[in-house]
Amino acid sequence: MKKSKFAIVIALGLVLCLLCGVTTTFxxxxxxxxxxxxSLRWSGQxxxxxxxxxxxxxxxxxDDGSTFGENxxxxxxxxxxxxxxxxxxxxxxxxxxxxxNVSLFIKGLKTSGTASASGLYVGxxxxxxxxxAYNDIVGSNSTYTKTTLDKYRMYCETNNVSSWKDSTTVIRIRYGTGSVSTPSWKGAVVMTYVKGTGNRVLCGDIPTSATVIQVYANNDPTGANATPYISLSSCKELSTKVAYDVKILSDVDKLNNHRYELWPITENANFINYYSIANISLGSTFNAGLVAGTDYIGNSISYSSSSDSVFTVDKNGVITPVAEGNAKLTTTIKGGAYGDTYSVTTKISVTPASTDPIDxxxxxxxxxxxxxxxxxxxxxxxxxxxxxxxxxxxxxxxxxxxxx
Structure with missing residues (x-):
């Protein structure tokens, strides 16, 4: 009996060794x-x-890959x-x-432009x-973190309403979960004035987890200093790609809150995704360009380097390292509706040149x-x-x- 068990163990071991020796990996x-x-020890494979x-x-x-030529x-x-x-x-x-055993390599795959880089794949x-994806292939000598912001952009149009229209008045939007009857407030954001808007338009960003908001002035969310609680379920089209404008009206409701109007704005400025960190080796490039409609909503986008002695960046967001060091990439978008701008920064670290093959x-x-x-x-x-x-x-x- 013991000999039989011993023989089974030996047989299983031989089968395992055989599989390890012949299995193809990709x-x-x-x-x-x-x-x-x-890393050069191939373990018999x-x-x-x-x-x-x-x-x-x-x-x-x-054709569609069914037949192939001879040349x-x-x-x-x-x-x-x-x-x-x-x-x-x-x-x-x-x-x-x-x-x-051999491996098949491709050498020197290149394209230009953010849309081209994002749309090209090898399979x-x-x-x-x-x-x-092409961006992953050319970024093989770089490491990066791409962050999803999960923010809604909201606007407030003060509409020349007394006590709201003054440039010195601070206007906030607070957000929470729950309903308008039982809100659980999580925080508040100071809204930023959008320059060049005659009716004093402001904007602010709230988490996509919010279900209820309120806009208020003078640090007082009561009475005529505030709107009623607003359920985001009434903003039917609200998404990271569609913002909403809260327009303050001159009349008040029974609680003395200012009434408001809501409408969607598609030509807003909002980031959906962006690169928060990127480590790039000398001698390589990194495409930090963002794609309209996928990574951001806006009328235009621009990129700038905090230090051209560390890296430069072109109009498409392609970073070229200059010297080892740390600097920041600023990506700015501009909305088409009110012309508001929105910027995010990426921490860039330029590292020594890699000796690895890029194929x-x-x-x-x-x-x-x-x-x-x-x-x-x-x-x-x-x-x-x-x-x-x-x-x-x-x-x-x-x-x-x-x-x-």
Whole structure:
């Protein structure tokens, strides 16, 4: 009985070792660096013969990836219309007698412009379905944190109402949860005057978790200094993309609160997402550009560096490091309705130049069997480049090659 159990354990161990030895893995991560010591230990997973007898050929499909041509692709770049894809098949041939493991890399993928960078993707259909955004690929030498603000922008139009219209009067908007009958107030925000508005328009931002608000003046949320409690459920279109304007009326209700009118404003200024932190290595760039409608709502957007000696930034938000150090990126949007501005800052840290290769693996540790009696063994990788933006993207891709 003991011998039988011992034999079962040995058999299971052999099966596990066999699986570890032949299992193919796929990854988007860079190959190990020669400087990193232990990372070069392949744990028996790689069968290496220095790439001898291995060759590749990439062909392109003229349709939806169902059929492929015979001529090798010499130019991977070009223009790609909105919503379209280019399908490729890379054939990896082994004419030798040794089984090998290789990885397939793309080299020098580039495009320009915030919309292009956000809409360009590289994907694999076989042997594994996966894809990766261009911004992630070019940012592989950078680390960043992208933050969702979860704020509603609210406006207040004082409408020349006495005690509200004066420029010295501080107006606040307080917010809470619950209902207008039983509110639980969480905080208050001082509203900011929007310059150039004759009726003294102010704006402020409240958390999207709020369900009830009140606008008030003179630090007194009672009587004629305030509006009644306002349920945000009455703001049917309110979202991070649609703001609301609270217009103060001259008459009051039975509680002596000023009555108000509500209406939505789509041409407001509001951030939905932004980069709060980015670490960028010298010799690389980082696209901190935000996309209208996805990351912000506004009539225009601009970027500025607090120190051009640390990094510069172009009109599209692409950061180019100049020297090691820390500085801030300021991103400013402007609303179309009232011309209000909204700024956020990103902490930028420029680090020493990376020695890692910037080429991106799309398939790693692909097992290539030795040649058969009738000729080389061919393994195929089906991959594509797609455009998910609303306009044509022009891009370049220098090469496709294999390595460990």
């Amino acid at each position: 990854s988007w991560f860079s190959r190990p660096r020669t400087e990193s010591g232990d 790689y069968k290496i013969s220095n790439g001898q007898n291995i060759s590749i050929k990439t062909v392109e499909s003229s 090798a692709v010499t130019n991977f770049g070009g223009s790609l219309e909105a919503g379209k894809r280019r399908y490729f098949c890379t054939e990896i041939s082994n004419s030798g007698n040794a089984e090998q 694999v259909n076989k042997p594994l379905k996966t894809y990766r 991106t693996p799309i398939v790693t540790n692909l097992e290539i069997k030795p040649k058969a009696t009738d000729g080389p063994t061919v393994s195929k990788v089906y991959w594509y480049i797609k455009n998910e933006s609303s306009s044509t993207i022009t891009y370049t891709l220098d090469d496709v090659y294999i390595s460990l």
